Each structure stands twice: as structure tokens, then as C-alpha cells.
Amino acid sequence: MRSIRIGSGAGYSGDRIEPAVELAERGDIQYLVFECLGERTVALAQQARMKDSDGGFDPLLEDRMREVLPICAVKGIKLVTNMGAANPLAAARKTAEIAKALGLSLKIAAVIGDDVLDACKDGDLPFMEIDGTMKQLGNRVLSANAYLGAAPMAEALSAGADVVITGRASDPALFLAPMIHAFGWAMDDWNLLGQGTVAGHLLECAGQVTGGYFADPGFKDVPGLARLGFPIGEVGEDGSLVITKVAGSGGAVTAATCKEQLLYEVHDPERYIQPDVIADFSQVKIEQLTPDRVRVSGGRGTARPETLKVSVGYIDGYIGEGQISYAGPGAVARGRLALEIVRERMRLTKVATSETRFELIGIDSLHGETLSVRAGDPYEVRVRVTGRTESLREAVRIGNEVETLYTNGPAAGGGVTKSARDVVAVASVLLPRALATPSVQFVEAAS
Structure with a gap:
């Protein structure tokens, strides 16, 4: 055989x-x-x-x-x-x-x-995992590719x-x-x-x-x-x-x-x-x-x-994030205070978010395992604040508020990072297979 x-x-x-x-x-x-x-x-x-x-x-x-x-x-x-x-x-x-x-x-x-974006838009197909149809996403749609x-x-x-x-x-x-x-x-x-x-x-x-x-x-x-x-x-x-x-x-x-x-x-x-x-x-x-x-x-x-699954990529808002680290005695308490400050600042300045996370991460990423193990509380923590927004401008503001902790928050914060980006999400629709017409094309290197 x-x-x-x-x-x-x-x-x-x-x-x-x-x-x-x-x-x-x-x-x-x-x-x-x-x-x-x-x-x-x-x-x-x-x-x-x-x-x-x-x-x-x-x-x-x-x-x-x-x-x-x-x-x-x-x-x-x-x-x-x-x-x-x-x-x-x-x-x-x-x-x-x-x-x-x-x-x-x-x-x-x-x-x-496999690119079937036009066919999907023409049919205004309903999504499988989320409510709504492709037309309702408007210009937020990036791609539609059939498997x-x-x-x-x-x-x-x-x-x-x-x-x-x-x-x-x-x-x-x-x-x-x-x-x-x-x-x-x-x-x-x-x-x-x-x-x-x-x-x-x-x-x-x-x-x-x-x-x-x-x-x-x-x-x-x-x-x-x-x-x-x-x-x-x-x-x-x-x-x-x-x-x-x-x-x-x-x-x-x-x-x-x-x-x-x-x-x-x-x-x-x-x-x-x-x-x-x-x-x-x-x-x-x-x-x-x-x-x-x-x-x-x-x-x-x-x-x-009789249908092909189509993966539809679209912009689903923006994510803003800021991080800062605290180490040494009282690190956990200072980290928690930092979270409280940022939470209150975002409320006072009316940062428009649909979802937020305020968290402490990390145990030994700054000063190594030996010092951290000796401490009752973790010797070091990392503060992370993230939020989902409808605009890039609002997303940027989240990281900026974390950055201000350098001089306006608990003592001895360091290692700030911040970012803001769009969120590329995916959802699926089903397309009649006749509307996808794959073909093979041989290519040669340019002379």
C-alpha cells in the first residue's frame, strides 16, 4: 500500500x-x-x-x-x-x-x-457569535475570509x-x-x-x-x-x-x-x-x-x-493600559493605593470606558526570588490598569493617568509602561459556498 x-x-x-x-x-x-x-x-x-x-x-x-x-x-x-x-x-x-x-x-x-468581503456585505449575513449583521458594523469591518x-x-x-x-x-x-x-x-x-x-x-x-x-x-x-x-x-x-x-x-x-x-x-x-x-x-x-x-x-x-464559514475581522473599540511597579516594604499597600488613585482620577476626569480592570500582578519580577521569598507580603507588585473605550483619545488617557503616579502617587513607583491600541475582533458568518470561487495562479519572480 x-x-x-x-x-x-x-x-x-x-x-x-x-x-x-x-x-x-x-x-x-x-x-x-x-x-x-x-x-x-x-x-x-x-x-x-x-x-x-x-x-x-x-x-x-x-x-x-x-x-x-x-x-x-x-x-x-x-x-x-x-x-x-x-x-x-x-x-x-x-x-x-x-x-x-x-x-x-x-x-x-x-x-x-478566500477574500469574500464584497459577497458578505452584499448578503448582509447575520453573525453566529454576536448580535447583528455585517452591514450594522459599517466601516468597522476590516476583512471577511472564507475557510x-x-x-x-x-x-x-x-x-x-x-x-x-x-x-x-x-x-x-x-x-x-x-x-x-x-x-x-x-x-x-x-x-x-x-x-x-x-x-x-x-x-x-x-x-x-x-x-x-x-x-x-x-x-x-x-x-x-x-x-x-x-x-x-x-x-x-x-x-x-x-x-x-x-x-x-x-x-x-x-x-x-x-x-x-x-x-x-x-x-x-x-x-x-x-x-x-x-x-x-x-x-x-x-x-x-x-x-x-x-x-x-x-x-x-x-x-x-453547503455553506462555508467566514471569519470577519472588525474594529471593536480601543484598549488603553498603564503599568507601574512598587517594591520593598509596603509594596502591596502602595500598589493598592495607586489603584485607588487612578480609579478616582478616571472618575473625576470622566474617562469614558465601557469596561475596566484594576489589578496587582507579579511577585518576584523586579528584585528576584530570594528577597521576595523572605517577605510576608510579596516584596514587589506591578499595578495594571486597563480599559476599553470607543476612541483612541480616551484610551490614551488611561495610560497617562498611571504615568502621573511617578510624582503624584505613592512613593517609589517605577518602570511605567503605557499603550493604546485598537481592538481587532473576529466573528463568523456562513456564506453559500457558490459565492466563494477559489482559483490557482502560478507566479514567477520579477525580472
Whole structure:
């Protein structure tokens, strides 16, 4: 029976690069997947694209490509990623430029069509998690990106792409696409697609399934976390799956790590809704074969939904924050007085907030553990005041009030920081799938 090995090179945008290099060099993989797109990441990337039309893709794309492309080119490893974020075409062009500069001859494909902002506005779709519709948000909307499925990525691979870069796509679909391409799975073979989705879901968060998120000292000890190895999925053409990692790398692949990841972000195990299939995890069986080798079976599926989930990014007000530290005898009392002063100042000056937090954080961040342990009360505390506002101007005022504690508050405060920023929130709508029309576009480096 034919099988492929898929390596998971990243579980989020800022993930480590070394484990992906290790997978490419020593993992004996045919596909390397970088899953780098969180729920808010596209909206933030859309903001970046508004400032620079050639921007809006993952900020680590260039670093990652320079590290892994030479290895992948030599070993014939295909790369699939959602590092395109809000601008997959620009990401593909940048990757082509990098390949050319490295003297590599590679076919680079962009999957476009996840940006469905116009279609969503035209339909005035209701939100799933909050009250209201998209039109009611007006110009606060930043982006609307549909979760695409595996089909266009598989199409790009079948057309000869060495690198496939997409924007918003279902996380498991990034891994499902190589399976569909390699094995020729039909897009209505629901049980195969369901089992492939199980594999993708286990691999999508990279180091989580090899013990990173699992670790809890004294209860669930995991060795070598500083050089954690990322997972490899050995997938057969019948959907069979073994999760493993590079021999000698840190971390662990156990039945328990896989069970925890299987349940991660799953609301209904019988109906894990994806753009390609509604997967059923309820009969999944997980078996430890040998150290760092776990067999996963029993995934099933039913027909895909007629709608696509769309992640809508929007501006949801502003956050202002100020912090200041107090240390030494009476630090806690001075910290509490500082909070009282700021609370009263915000009332007197009528800072307009819809939500506030006044808190003391920290025990030993200033003068170290030795001095702090000797004190009855914590030897040091950090005051933090935050508030949500409707304007940036009001948000700025919160940090300013904390800063005035330098000379107008309790003795010996120091280390003030303050910030004010907009809040990028996300909510979801459902869009008829016919209104999202993904396509594949091959790019070349500019002459």
C-alpha cells in the first residue's frame, strides 16, 4: 500500500523555525506544511496590506523560505502553507524571488479566492457569535475570509507546484490536500476525507501533539522541550495514520498527547464541520505502537456542508493600559493605593470606558526570588490598569493617568509602561459556498 509522510513545520505564525528544518533534513518527508494563520491573523494582515499593497503575508515567510527551500529542492519535498494570509499572491511572488536568488528552479502557486468581503456585505449575513449583521458594523469591518477546503491546494500540487501558498483555509485542509493529490481520493469519499481530517487536525498545531502543550511538570513530564521535535504523519492511501517525530528530537508522541490534541477545539466530536467534509471523531481509536509511534484509526465522515464559514475581522473599540511597579516594604499597600488613585482620577476626569480592570500582578519580577521569598507580603507588585473605550483619545488617557503616579502617587513607583491600541475582533458568518470561487495562479519572480 502506498503511503506518504507529512511534516508539520509550524503551528502558528511565530513558531520556531528549527524544527521545520529538522523535518526537512532528517524526517524523510514528502510534504512539509506550515500552518501559520490564527483567527485574528488575517484581519491584522489585512491592516498591514492597507498600508502596503505588497504586504499582508506572514512576517516570517522570508526567513522560513530561505531556511527550507534549498533542502526541499534537493530532497523533492513539496511545501504547503497558509502564510499568504491576506495576500497570497504577494507571498507567492516573494517566495519566487527568494527561490530565484537561491538559484532554485521551483514552481510556486498561489491559491486565491478566500477574500469574500464584497459577497458578505452584499448578503448582509447575520453573525453566529454576536448580535447583528455585517452591514450594522459599517466601516468597522476590516476583512471577511472564507475557510477554503483542500481541493484548490490539491489542484495546485497536481499541476506540478513545488510550493503552494494559500490565505485563509481550514487548518486540516492543508494536510488533507497532499493526501488527495498523492492518492487520488475522490472529493465525495466522505470516510477517507474524514480520516484525513483526523490526521490534519492532529498535525495542525505542530508541537502541541509532540508534548509541548501537554507538558505539566510532576504530572505529565515531557523531555527535551527546548528542542521539541515537530510531528510527522505517516498516511496510507486507505487513510491509515501513524503519528511520529524525528528520532532523537525532543518531546514525546504518546497516546495521551494525541488524545489531548484530538479533542482540541472540537465542540462536537461527531460533527467536526470542515469545508471538505463533516468529520466524525467519535469512533477514533488511538494505540501506542512503540515509543514515539502512535496509530490512529476510525475516523469517518459525512457530506460536506453547503455553506462555508467566514471569519470577519472588525474594529471593536480601543484598549488603553498603564503599568507601574512598587517594591520593598509596603509594596502591596502602595500598589493598592495607586489603584485607588487612578480609579478616582478616571472618575473625576470622566474617562469614558465601557469596561475596566484594576489589578496587582507579579511577585518576584523586579528584585528576584530570594528577597521576595523572605517577605510576608510579596516584596514587589506591578499595578495594571486597563480599559476599553470607543476612541483612541480616551484610551490614551488611561495610560497617562498611571504615568502621573511617578510624582503624584505613592512613593517609589517605577518602570511605567503605557499603550493604546485598537481592538481587532473576529466573528463568523456562513456564506453559500457558490459565492466563494477559489482559483490557482502560478507566479514567477520579477525580472
